Structure formats: structure tokens, C-alpha cells
Amino acid sequence: MPVLSEDSGLHETLALLTSQLSPDSSHREEVGFLRDVFSERSLSYLMKIHEMLRCYEQQSPSPVLHSAVALAEDVVEELQAASAQAHSDERELLQLLATPHLRAMLMVHDTVAQKSFDPVLPPLPDNIDEDFEEESVKIVRLVKSKEPLGATIRRDEHTGAVVVARIMRGGAADRSGLVHVGDELREVNGVAVLHKRPDEISQILAQAQGSITLKIIPATQEGDRFKESKVFMRALFHYDPREDRAIPCQEAGLPFQRGQVLEVVSQDDPTWWQATRVGDTNLRAGLIPSKQFQERRLSHRRAAGTLPSPPSLRKPPYDHPCDSETCDHDGHLKGHYVAGLRRSFRLGCRERPAGLQDGKAPAGCEALELPTYEEVARYQPQPGERPRLAVLIGSLGARLQELKQKVVAENPQHFSVAVPHTTRPRRGQEKEGVEYHFVSRQAFEADLQHNRFLEHGEYKDHLYGTSLGAVRAVVAKNKVCVVDVEPEALKQLRTSEFRPYVIFVKPVVQEKRKTPPLSPAWEDTSGPLGLNSGPCTCEADGAPQS
Ligand code: 5GP
Numbered sequence: 072m073p074v075l076s077e078d079s080g081l082h083e084t085l086a087l088l089t090s091q092l093s094p095d096s097s098h099r100e101e102v103g104f105l106r107d108v109f110s111e112r113s114l115s116y117l118m119k120i121h122e123m124l125r126c127y128e129q130q131s132p133s134p135v136l137h138s139a140v141a142l143a144e145d146v147v148e149e150l151q152a153a154s155a156q157a158h159s160d161e162r163e164l165l166q167l168l169a170t171p172h173l174r175a176m177l178m179v180h181d182t183v184a185q186k187s188f189d190p191v192l193p194p195l196p197d198n199i200d201e202d203f204e205e206e207s208v209k210i211v212r213l214v215k216s217k218e219p220l221g222a223t224i225r226r227d228e229h230t231g232a233v234v235v236a237r238i239m240r241g242g243a244a245d246r247s248g249l250v251h252v253g254d255e256l257r258e259v260n261g262v263a264v265l266h267k268r269p270d271e272i273s274q275i276l277a278q279a280q281g282s283i284t285l286k287i288i289p290a291t292q293e294g295d296r297f298k299e300s301k302v303f304m305r306a307l308f309h310y311d312p313r314e315d316r317a318i319p320c321q322e323a324g325l326p327f328q329r330g331q332v333l334e335v336v337s338q339d340d341p342t343w344w345q346a347t348r349v350g351d352t353n354l355r356a357g358l359i360p361s362k363q364f365q366e367r368r369l370s371h372r373r374a375a376g377t378l379p380s381p382p383s384l385r386k387p388p389y390d391h392p393c394d395s396e397t398c399d400h401d402g403h404l405k406g407h408y409v410a411g412l413r414r415s416f417r418l419g420c421r422e423r424p425a426g427l428q429d430g431k432a433p434a435g436c437e438a439l440e441l442p443t444y445e446e447v448a449r450y451q452p453q454p455g456e457r458p459r460l461a462v463l464i465g466s467l468g469a470r471l472q473e474l475k476q477k478v479v480a481e482n483p484q485h486f487s488v489a490v491p492h493t494t495r496p497r498r499g500q501e502k503e504g505v506e507y508h509f510v511s512r513q514a515f516e517a518d519l520q521h522n523r524f525l526e527h528g529e530y531k532d533h534l535y536g537t538s539l540g541a542v543r544a545v546v547a548k549n550k551v552c553v554v555d556v557e558p559e560a561l562k563q564l565r566t567s568e569f570r571p572y573v574i575f576v577k578p579v580v581q582e583k584r585k586t587p588p589l590s591p592a593w594e595d596t597s598g599p600l601g602l603n604s605g606p607c608t609c610e611a612d613g614a615p616q617s
Pocket of ligand 1: 491492495526527528529530535536537
């Protein structure tokens with residue numbers, strides 16, 4: 072068996088360890104996991120960096136100069152003075168020294184060289200154990216800027232203690248790793264908080280700037296280890312925490328607009344998720360109502376007949392105050408905490424309307440779907456991937472059928488439509504699989520039951536519909552399948568398989584004219600797909616799809 076010497080680096084140690092991992096039947100999974108971890112490229116890079124830093128440390132390097140920024144400024148000045156007859160090298164150096172990255176790097180160099188690491192925390196008080204002889208006390212010293220601590224507190228109703236209720240992901244408390252849910256807060260900057268009201272504590276915390284010292288009795292269980300959650304949700308409603316009487320801490324709420332994409336970083340609390348807005352520079356998470364909770368609220372509002380009316384008109388039970396949490400922001404809050412609500416509201420998707428009607432009907436029956444969030448993922452096109460679907464949505468006036476036919480006729484190599492199914496008998500020249508797939512009513516209804524239709528309708532006692540299979544058949548030929556559906560059917564299509572490119576086709580309202588227009592009826596409004604629409608305009612939605 073190979074032996075490691077004292078000088079063996081971390082790299083060799085782990086390489087040796089990996090070679091020694093013999094999969095024993097009882098620990099096969101763990102061994103496999105370790106092997107994967109050790110053979111990861113990023114770990115190997117990290118180890119190389121670690122070893123190089125160690126070598127470098129042994130050389131005990133010391134800075135050659137302490138103010139590289141000043142030196143660079145002098146050089147720039149001289150180069151500028153001689154810029155008229157400067158060589159190309161000098162001009163390049165001048166440009167380089169002006170780049171923000173290089174300037175920032177030189178600033179960092181000087182900070183390290185001058186060892187000016189701010190802020191310096193004062194030493195811990197010596198008498199800390201005298202007050203809390205019995206309990207294990209943790210003194211936490213944090214540097215607090217203007218940003219809030221990113222924690223909420225509540226009073227334990229049995230013991231009266233002030234405990235940390237929630238840690239906001241990415242906030243100061245979270246980043247410190249020193250404050251946890253369930254920790255009991257005893258003092259803030261030497262001020263005992265036991266007999267203070269939550270809003271008073273909140274004020275002390277909010278006003279504290281710079282170094283802040285917390286005396287904490289650590290929670291017996293570490294309950295706030297964030298479970299890794301990286302889910303992206305598009306909001307289907309507008310949210311303002313200041314108008315939400317149910318939120319446990321209004322100041323910790325995250326306002327968002329309908330259509331915004333949110334990154335849900337914690338779903339530990341089934342009622343209040345923590346999220347950030349995608350593209351936001353603020354990385355501290357805020358509270359948003361969970362999908363389940365929002366669905367419940369909406370379904371209660373719908374039942375109470377208050378749905379689109381403002382929530383203040385009639386309060387459903389889920390808007391009533393409950394338990395409160397306070398956070399370190401200015402102002403008192405009348406929040407309440409509605410925990411433990413379980414998802415029970417679901418529309419029975421298999422229930423279909425009794426009779427099929429003329430025209431298109433969505434295959435699913437999500438007509439009463441509550442607009443909360445829809446899960447999305449960033450769309451990253453892969454080379455050689457199957458074409459996306461082109462979905463046309465529009466009112467009757469948008470003449471989608473004509474538009475579809477025109478698109479296909481113009482470029483049949485690239486675009487195609489799905490062959491519909493029908494229960495009507497085949498006519499003279501018609502061929503199976505060309506005009507229609509001719510099927511029995513029984514077969515059609517069986518497929519309907521299995522949600523195999525994207526849309527369907529009834530016309531003169533015969534069923535017609537577009538099946539998902541027919542759409543797949545077009546995509547399999549490497550063509551863009553152009554479909555027109557009711558908006559409700561979009562749900563079925565917004566999958567990673569179809570990645571639909573949704574185009575809303577709006578009829579152009581023509582002004583009544585006495586003389587006919589000189590131009591042809593078709594107005595060219597080529598979109599990104601090269602769709603030439605009829606008397607309509609298109610708005611495309613190519614945003615991330617689930
Ligand atoms: P025909 O039987 O004359 O071929 O078509 C009669 C009607 O069936 C058409 O005018 C059209 O409205 C409807 N139809 C044809 N294909 C489909 C389809 O895929 N879905 C729905 N909902 N209706 C269709």
C-alpha cells in the first residue's frame with residue numbers, strides 16, 4: 072500500500088484516498104459519492120490553488136510598494152504629457168491603466184499591502200460569563216452597514232424569550248453564519264432585551280451602525296440550515312407586502328410586479344418563501360407568499376366573491392392577523408404568521424365540461440386556474456436541438472388559420488402544421504394522415520380522457536382536435552410546428568420538450584374608410600420567426616420556459 076510522507080500535498084493525499092476507495096457492498100453509494108466529489112475538476116483546481124498559495128506563503132512575500140495606485144497615476148500623467156509623440160506601446164499602457172478592472176486591482180493590492188482591513192472589531196468583554204453562569208452564551212459581533220440585519224424576531228409565547236424567527240437568505244445575519252433560527256436574543260449592544268417590546272428591539276437593531284454586539288443563547292437545535300433551493304418562478308400577480316396583512320414582517324417582504332421572474336432561495340417555510348428578483352443587485356432575499364398559500368388566499372377570495380376587488384373590502388380568513396414577527400427595520404409592524412397551511416385546493420383536472428362545444432377548447436380544464444406563480448427555467452439553446460414550437464394566440468379577428476396557412480405556404484421546408492384528428496368520415500379525395508387522422512369517436516374520446524389533445528371541438532356532430540402526438544410528429548421532422556390554441560392550452564405546451572415561442576396576434580382595428588385601401592389586405596409585420604401576418608400584429612414571448 073502506498074505511503075504518504077509528511078510532505079505529501081493535499082492533491083496526492085486525495086488522489087491516494089480515491090485509489091483506496093474500494094466499493095464495499097454496504098457503502099457503495101457513499102463511496103460512489105466520494106469518488107465523484109474527489110474527481111471533480113473544480114476540486115482539483117481548488118487543490119492546485121491551495122498548494123500554490125502554500126508555496127507562496129512559505130516564501131513570506133512582502134509588498135514591493137504600498138501605493139501602486141499612486142504610481143499608476145504618476146505613470147498615466149507622464150504618458151499623457153508625452154502623448155503627442157507616444158509609441159503604440161505607450162498608448163496601450165495608457166489605455167490599460169485607465170481600465171476600471173486594473174484600477175480596482177491596484178486598489179485591492181494597496182489595501183492588502185497596507186493591511187488596512189476595516190473595520191477592526193473591539194475585543195470581547197471579559198465579564199461575559201458572570202451574567203450567564205448557567206447558560207452557554209454566544210457573543211456575536213457583526214459589522215452592520217445601513218442594510219438591515221436580515222433576521223426577524225418573535226416573542227416565545229411560553230417562555231417570553233425573544234427568539235430569532237427567521238434568517239433572510241443573503242442578508243447580513245445569514246452571511247455571518249453566526250445567528251440561527253431559534254437563538255434567544257438577550258442583549259443588543261449591552262442593552263437587555265428580555266423585557267422590551269419587539270418594536271423597541273427592532274428600533275435598537277435598526278439604529279445600530281458599525282459594530283453590533285449580540286448576546287445570544289444558541290438554539291438547542293440548528294433549525295435554520297438552508298436547504299438548497301434554486302427554483303425560478305414567474306409571478307402571475309402583482310405583490311406589495313405593505314398591502315399584505317398576513318405577512319409576518321412587512322419590512323422583510325419582497326415587492327414584485329406581475330411577469331417578474333423570482334429566484335426562490337428557500338421554501339423551508341411552506342407559507343412564506345424567501346426569494347430575490349432575478350436581475351436585482353440586492354442579493355438579500357425577501358419574503359413572498361408561497362404558491363400554496365397564495366392559491367388558498369385566492370380561492371377563498373374567489374369563493375367570497377372578492378377576487379378582483381381590493382382585499383380590504385372583505386377579509387378572508389387567511390388575511391387575518393395571527394402571530395407576529397419583528398425585523399430590524401424602522402417602524403412597528405402588525406404582521407402575522409400563518410403557518411402550517413397545507414395545500415388542499417386543486418382543480419380536478421380530469422373533470423371535463425359535459426358537452427363538447429363548437430370551436431376550440433383547451434384539453435385541460437384549467438380555466439379556473441389561480442394566477443400565482445409558474446415555474447420557469449432559463450432557456451439556453453443547444454446546438455442541434457429540435458426546433459421550438461410556434462404558438463399563435465389571438466382573438467377570432469386575428470384570422471389565425473389564414474396566418475398559419477400563409478406561413479407554411481411561404482416556407483414549407485421550415486414550417487408545418489399538425490395533422491388534426493376527426494371523427495367525421497373521410498371524403499372522396501382525402502387521405503389518412505394528410506388532411507386528417509380519421510378515427511372513431513370512441514378512440515377520440517379515449518385520447519381525450521388521457522389528455523392527449525391540445526385542443527378539440529365539435530362541429531356538426533363530429534369531433535375535431537389537434538393531438539400532442541401530431542405536434543411531435545412535425546417536430547420530429549425538424550420543422551417548426553405552428554399551432555393556434557386558446558390561451559388555456561398554453562399550459563400543456565410550456566414544457567422543456569416544446570419550448571414554445573408564443574406569439575400574440577392582435578387584429579388591427581381598421582378605421583372605417585369610404586374608399587378601399589390601396590395596399591393589399593396583408594400587412595407585412597415580419598416577426599423574429601419571419602412570420603408575415605395578416606391584418607394583425609404580433610407580440611412574441613420568447614421568455615424562459617418551464
Ligand atoms: P371539415 O369537416 O369541413 O374538414 O372541417 C369542418 C370544421 O372543423 C372546420 O371549419 C374547422 O372549424 C373544424 N376543424 C378542423 N380541424 C380542426 C381542429 O384541429 N380542431 C378544431 N377544434 N376544429 C377543427
